[in-house]
Amino acid sequence: MNMSVGIDIVRVDRIENILDKKRNLFLSKIFTINEIKYIKEKNNSPQTIAGLFSAKESISKAIGTGIGKVSFKDIEISHDRFGKPIVTINEKVKSFGISKIDLAITHEKEYAVSFAEVEFNSNKNAVNIPEELKGLLTKRNPDSHKGDYGKVLIIGGSRGMTGSITLSSKASMRTGSGLVYTMVPEYLETIMSIKLTEEIVKIAKDNGKGYFIKEALEDILNNAKGKDALAIGPGMGTYKDNIYLLGEIIKNTNVPMVIDADELNALSKDIDMLKNKKNSIVITPHPGEMARLLDKSIKEIESNRIYYAKYISNKYDIVTVLKGNNTIVSYKDQVYINNSGNPGMAKAGSGDVLTGIITSLIGQGLEPFNAAKLAVYIHGLAGDFAKDKKGEYSMVASDIIENIGEAINFLLTNKKFSSKLN
Ligand SMILES: NC(=O)C1=CN([C@@H]2O[C@H](COP(=O)(O)OP(=O)(O)OC[C@H]3O[C@@H](n4cnc5c(N)ncnc54)[C@H](OP(=O)(O)O)[C@@H]3O)[C@@H](O)[C@H]2O)[C@@H](O)CC1
Ligand SMILES: Nc1ncnc2c1ncn2[C@@H]1O[C@H](COP(=O)(O)OP(=O)(O)O)[C@@H](O)[C@H]1O
Ligand SMILES: [Mg+2]
Structure with a gap:
């Protein structure tokens, strides 16, 4: 077993000084809502606040990063009925390979002291599948046929951007969908028929333009009929008819839907169209x-990722996947923070792959919130396996697709493909 300790001491008058100057800012920056409640129960005692502050410092030292890579609010301290401190960490911190944290806090009038002991998994490179994702995927029934694994429709593409829709479609197929239909503007029919093999190409009327126009609506709605899930947006470009099409599709289809890329840009022009959703x-x-x-700055979103993901989910009763390092998935008040993936995925097309995985899992019958959480995890894990083989610099979105199989296999068996050979 691998263990590490961290210790910290804080002068209470230093904390009192900060509290005098910027009490609310300090408390909200350092402590979670539950911790702030606890502090209130303790009559805002500066010794209690200093103790909790010190504890977070000790824990970050024991983890080996200090505060920085781990932020104050990644760590929550609560208390059992005897007052013993209990440490809870989020998925991001767990991804350092931590299995257990013990903590002791003490204070006198002038000083607060804390001591933390962190236990790491014996194999730091071990893949830790989050508990809430275990069992969401089950083995395929030997008697099943392609009709049992969902029919999905992936809508997107425009002249010059056939790659993204290809990646989404192939990712759906690799995630296990029985049938994948890829719908593009008619102009792209030949090129898509060459690029795709297992997927079925469907076309929408485009009057020779090479992008989706209003007149495509009928083709889209007809093709959506009888599907188990659809995705819309990758590679569509920023054409004005996208707004009309999205509004009409939301209003007129009851197929569960993933909205990505350019249809998110269209959505930003009239977000209230979400209120017409049928599924x-x-x-x-x-x-x-x-x-x-x-309508916020990227900086504002990045400094309050959980807040804004929850805000939009709650306001429109939708599942939100806010991408990036530690992608956040939220629905109503529930939040999942992903711990798989790596910066090798910061490349064109990685997000298109994720769209295909989510759509496939919804099409296979998973609840959309579960499908989104699981998809984000599989996507990151496939990215991690791609990194093992190609490296962060060289891996590309297609390599993530190539490793979806290994990621799913790992979820089902806890083994990598290569370990079968050992
Ligand atoms: N082969 C193909 O066919 C491919 C086609 N594709 C298709 O291209 C179309 C345009 O999609 P897109 O995402 O590239 O452009 P867009 O919405 O303008 O976003 C860029 C803006 O967002 C920001 N930004 C982005 N990420 C961020 C982050 N993590 N954190 C912070 N900021 C971030 C970024 O900021 P900046 O670069 O200024 O830092 C910039 O402002 C779409 O149809 C898509 O499907 C692609 O899928 C690739 C493969
Ligand atoms: N540093 C990173 N660590 C982990 N995952 C990342 C990182 N950067 C990007 N990703 C993932 O790559 C994907 C990028 O999505 P997106 O920007 O929509 O790409 P594209 O539109 O080019 O396909 C997201 O799933 C995101 O979470
Ligand atoms: Mg994208």
Whole structure:
């Protein structure tokens, strides 16, 4: 077993000084809502505040990073009925390979002292599947056929951007969908028929333009009929008819839907169209897209990721996937923070792959919130396996697709493919 300790001492008058000058800012920056409640129960005692502050410092030292890579609010301290401190950490901190944290806090009038002991998993490189995701995927029934694994429709693409829709479609197929239909503007039919093999190409009327126009609506709605899930947006471009099309699709189809990329940009022009939805909607913005949706700066979104993900989920009753390092998935008041993935995924097309995975899992019958959480985890894990083989610099979005199989296999068996050979 691998263990590490951290110790910290804080002068209470230093904390009192900060509290005098900027009490609310300090408390909200350092402590979680539950901790602030506890502090109030303790009559705002500066010794209690100093003790909790010191504890977070000790824990970050024991983890080996200090405060920085781990932030104050990644760590929550509560108390059992005897007053013993209990440490809870989020998925981001767990991803350092931590299995247990013990903590002791003490104070006198003038000083607060804390001591933390962190236990790491014996294999730091071990993949820790989050408990809440275990069991969401089950083995395929030997008697099943392709009709049992969902029919999905992936809508997108425009002249010059056939790559993204290809990646989403292939990712759906690799995630286990029985049938994948890829719908593009008619102009792209030949090129898409060459690029795709297992997927079925469907076309929408485009009057030779090479992008989606209003007149495509009928083709889209006809193709959506009888599907188990659909995705819309990758590679559509920023054409004005996208807004009309999205509004009409939301209003007129009861198929669960994933909205990504350019249809998120369209959505930002009239976000209230979400109120007309007939079934579940998952949105998958990167911080730039989220900033456009909420008319905020990217910096504002990035400094309050959980807040804004929850805000938009609650306001429109949708599942939100706010992408980036430690992607956040939220629905109503529930939040999942992902711990798989790596910066090798910060490349064109990675998000298109995620869209395909989410859509596939919804099509296979998972609840959209579960599908989004599991998809984000599989996507990151496939990215991690791609990194093992190609490295962070060289891996590309197609390599993530190539490793979806290994990621799913790992979820089902807890083994990597290569370990079968050992
Ligand atoms: N092969 C193909 O066919 C491919 C086609 N694709 C298609 O391209 C289309 C445009 O999509 P897109 O996401 O590239 O452009 P867009 O919405 O303008 O976003 C860029 C803006 O957002 C910001 N930003 C982004 N990420 C951020 C982050 N993590 N954190 C913070 N900021 C972040 C970024 O900021 P900046 O670069 O200024 O830092 C910039 O302002 C779409 O149809 C898509 O499907 C792609 O899928 C690739 C493969
Ligand atoms: N540093 C990172 N660590 C982990 N995952 C990342 C990182 N950067 C990007 N990603 C993932 O890559 C994907 C990028 O999505 P997006 O920006 O929509 O790409 P694209 O539109 O080019 O396909 C998201 O799933 C995001 O979480
Ligand atoms: Mg994208």
